[in-house]
Amino acid sequence: MNERVDKAAARPPGFAPRRHRDPHARLRGAALELFATNGYQSTTVDAIAQLAGMSRRTFFRYFSSKEDAIFPDHDSLLVEVEARLGAMSSGSPVEAVCAAMHTVFESYLTDHDVALERYQLTHTIPTLRDREIASVSRYQRLLTSYLGSRYGRSAKGALQAELVAAAVIAAHNHVLRRWLRRGCTGRPRVDLDRAFEYVCSTFEPAAPPDRLGDQARSDDCDPATIAVFRSSLPLAEITEAIARLADEADPLDPDGTAV
Numbered sequence: 001m002n003e004r005v006d007k008a009a010a011r012p013p014g015f016a017p018r019r020h021r022d023p024h025a026r027l028r029g030a031a032l033e034l035f036a037t038n039g040y041q042s043t044t045v046d047a048i049a050q051l052a053g054m055s056r057r058t059f060f061r062y063f064s065s066k067e068d069a070i071f072p073d074h075d076s077l078l079v080e081v082e083a084r085l086g087a088m089s090s091g092s093p094v095e096a097v098c099a100a101m102h103t104v105f106e107s108y109l110t111d112h113d114v115a116l117e118r119y120q121l122t123h124t125i126p127t128l129r130d131r132e133i134a135s136v137s138r139y140q141r142l143l144t145s146y147l148g149s150r151y152g153r154s155a156k157g158a159l160q161a162e163l164v165a166a167a168v169i170a171a172h173n174h175v176l177r178r179w180l181r182r183g184c185t186g187r188p189r190v191d192l193d194r195a196f197e198y199v200c201s202t203f204e205p206a207a208p209p210d211r212l213g214d215q216a217r218s219d220d221c222d223p224a225t226i227a228v229f230r231s232s233l234p235l236a237e238i239t240e241a242i243a244r245l246a247d248e249a250d251p252l253d254p255d256g257t258a259v
Contacts, residue, residue: 031048081103
């Protein structure tokens, strides 16, 4: 242990960084302080535990490694996000994943001082940055799996699930990084809502035919006729057929098409 680690760790027994009473928060505060002052590589679990006024054994009751001490509890957050998605089996799939990701966003807002320190550290310590990237991929896989179950397992459905999941994660992280770069100021929740609204408007499919029909009836619109023709038909024949349909005003076939 070098002199700087010794100096930071040689505090009176029971010293609690940031005066946190919660052991979890005390250990996290000690890890953040040591990473910032002594560097990630020079910081040991023993030094973190000593600075927090705890034993090495107590440290491992809360965290599996020293880098775990500064990150959100992603395991618990993933369980919470998955449960929230499971409760939204109907309605808009895009709106569902956006709503679920609010849970993750709130975890950063709850303790913005720690979020800001973590952001600064992950930009200077490659190991921590890699850990953050790995955490992001876990959320994206979860969203992709949920969206795939909603869109179907076809090639198109799988592609749509991947695209929407990536867009939602990108929107979330864009707003989060912007808020952190500004020193945790502004209106991040409003910004996130706007970002998610943009994602929804970009990827949400048009209303299904039955909803369109309901809207048409509610607005007292004239009935519509859908005609389907073979692509090989000459344009003149298609035009003549359409004119004939308009003149006759026959009802549509039961399946909603006229051929």
